[in-house]
Amino acid sequence: MTLLAFDWAYVIEKLILIIIIVLTTLLITLYTTFGERKVAAILQDRPGPNRAGPFGLLQPLADGLKLIMKEEIIPTAASKWLFILGPGLAMTASLMTCAVIPWSTEVHLFGRTIALQVADVNIGILYIFAVVSMGVYGIMIGGWASNNKFSLMSALRAASQAISYEIAMGLALIALLMTTGTLSLKTIVEDQVAGHWWNVVYQPLGFLIFFICAMAECNRTPFDLPEAENELNFGYHQEYSSMKLGFYLFAEYVNMIMSSAIMASMYFGGYDLPFFDESTVAPNIAAMIGIGTLLIKIVLFVFLFMWIRWTIPRFRYDQLMNLGWKKMIPLALLNMLITGALILSKL
Amino acid sequence: MQALTNKSFAVNRTPMTFWERLYLINIIKGMMITFSHMFKKQPTVRYPEQKREFSPVFRGLHVLNRDEEGRENCTACGLCAVACPAEAITMEAAERMEGEEHLYREEKYAAKYEINMLRCIFCGLCEEACPKDAIYLSETFAPANYTRKGFIYDKNDLLIPNTLTDAGALAKAKGVEA
Numbered sequence: 001m002t003l004l005a006f007d008w009a010y011v012i013e014k015l016i017l018i019i020i021i022v023l024t025t026l027l028i029t030l031y032t033t034f035g036e037r038k039v040a041a042i043l044q045d046r047p048g049p050n051r052a053g054p055f056g057l058l059q060p061l062a063d064g065l066k067l068i069m070k071e072e073i074i075p076t077a078a079s080k081w082l083f084i085l086g087p088g089l090a091m092t093a094s095l096m097t098c099a100v101i102p103w104s105t106e107v108h109l110f111g112r113t114i115a116l117q118v119a120d121v122n123i124g125i126l127y128i129f130a131v132v133s134m135g136v137y138g139i140m141i142g143g144w145a146s147n148n149k150f151s152l153m154s155a156l157r158a159a160s161q162a163i164s165y166e167i168a169m170g171l172a173l174i175a176l177l178m179t180t181g182t183l184s185l186k187t188i189v190e191d192q193v194a195g196h197w198w199n200v201v202y203q204p205l206g207f208l209i210f211f212i213c214a215m216a217e218c219n220r221t222p223f224d225l226p227e228a229e230n231e232l233n234f235g236y237h238q239e240y241s242s243m244k245l246g247f248y249l250f251a252e253y254v255n256m257i258m259s260s261a262i263m264a265s266m267y268f269g270g271y272d273l274p275f276f277d278e279s280t281v282a283p284n285i286a287a288m289i290g291i292g293t294l295l296i297k298i299v300l301f302v303f304l305f306m307w308i309r310w311t312i313p314r315f316r317y318d319q320l321m322n323l324g325w326k327k328m329i330p331l332a333l334l335n336m337l338i339t340g341a342l343i344l345s346k347l
Numbered sequence: 348m349q350a351l352t353n354k355s356f357a358v359n360r361t362p363m364t365f366w367e368r369l370y371l372i373n374i375i376k377g378m379m380i381t382f383s384h385m386f387k388k389q390p391t392v393r394y395p396e397q398k399r400e401f402s403p404v405f406r407g408l409h410v411l412n413r414d415e416e417g418r419e420n421c422t423a424c425g426l427c428a429v430a431c432p433a434e435a436i437t438m439e440a441a442e443r444m445e446g447e448e449h450l451y452r453e454e455k456y457a458a459k460y461e462i463n464m465l466r467c468i469f470c471g472l473c474e475e476a477c478p479k480d481a482i483y484l485s486e487t488f489a490p491a492n493y494t495r496k497g498f499i500y501d502k503n504d505l506l507i508p509n510t511l512t513d514a515g516a517l518a519k520a521k522g523v524e525a
Contacts, residue, residue: 047391
């Protein structure tokens with residue numbers, strides 16, 4: 001009888017939500033790859049991909065098709081299962097992050113109130129941290145299983161970089177958590193909607209540190225040392241071909257979108273449209289406006305990521321480590337100290 | 348030591364200030380530069396739709412000319428082959444028979460006339476050497492081909508269409524008015 005008492009409609013509702021979110025994330029990612037190429041082109045006075053379809057809009061589909069049609073090669077010296085597991089893990093870990101992101105307020109459909117968040121975990125931020133650190137396993141396993149010294153070195157770089165920058169990221173977040181007093185992303189966003197200012201006003205330094213660390217976590221330029229072509233040929237996905245390579249490249253873009261969504265939620269008010277009172281419109285419309293607002297914020301952040309990538313060159317490895325350990329961590333600690341002092345003085 | 352040009356300058360080795368060492372300001376400056384490039388005019392020529400014009404002295408593929416009665420001008424004198432520095436031109440002469448007067452202008456003509464476009468350096472010396480107004484360099488170029496043999500152009504490829512039916516054939520073949 002306990003099984004029958006289960007709210008099946010709730011399960012179905014969540015399943016549909018998961019499918020929609022994952023599919024839209026993948027679709028947006030597909031077009032982020034296109035956006036990356038277009039942004040790169042425009043910043044360099046080129047037209048960019050413009051052959052497939054109107055304005056080249058079918059280009060990502062053509063790219064995907066090409067990757068799928070390519071021959072699948074597994075090197076004989078590679079550890080086969082781990083070789084296949086690597087890209088899968090990288091992709092899964094980056095997609096799992098979207099579970100705790102609050103996309104918008106509730107919608108009312110068929111007499112039900114549906115929260116537009118897959119799981120409102122009260123430790124949402126810890127969950128994100130756990131999942132994001134798992135992403136490096138995908139790179140690590142892939143690089144190690146390839147049985148190629150360049151891949152292995154690149155994987156080691158990726159792992160050490162992720163560890164170094166996660167510390168500073170976590171410390172920057174602690175300062176934010178001290179001001180918000182909660183680990184739930186939903187509550188953080190709701191507080192920002194209700195309050196006057198977004199969290200970035202209270203935590204400008206924290207945001208800057210978090211942003212730089214997010215860039216390092218996503219292996220984006222100027223922190224794309226795991227993919228440093230001039231030293232490591234191609235990086236940890238050297239031996240990969242076909243869609244397995246596609247998964248690695250794709251996971252990077254999913255990571256980028258996810259960290260943009262997290263930054264938007266934590267520091268820039270999430271689905272909060274500034275100077276607009278959501279209670280004046282119907283709740284369903286307000287929810288749609290919220291989704292649109294969050295998407296716009298994500299797109300702006302993704303553009304910022306790309307803009308930086310096509311502006312500045314890559315760090316040298318010792319510079320990367322110097323920045324991570326000697327600049328970012330002390331700065332984050334200082335930020336924590338100042339925040340703590342300010343909170344204490346207010347009490 | 349005195350500098351030879353005024354282009355050299357001494358490297359500034361003064362230690363960086365705090366703000367310079369932060370790099371953030373310089374990064375933002377750099378980003379502004381890339382951002383400004385978003386609004387610049389692209390120099391790209393969108394090739395299949397848009398073609399760049401050749402200069403008026405462009406020398407491209409050869410064409411063999413006919414006179415105004417539609418007869419071949421070439422008399423297979425071989426001056427073009429002699430003038431050719433790349434030895435790209437070969438020809439075989441033949442005598443004009445009775446009843447072929449409408450095909451060839453003079454009593455000797457080129458039965459075979461071949462130019463190897465892989466050897467040709469498009470210098471235009473054949474055009475200058477020709478006493479019979481028979482060979483011209485057009486404003487088109489040889490398209491890609493799968494075989495080397497495909498680059499040996501014979502009379503079928505080189506001769507312009509009949510000028511009797513199409514008056515502007517030479518200009519068209521030269522690509523002057525496409």
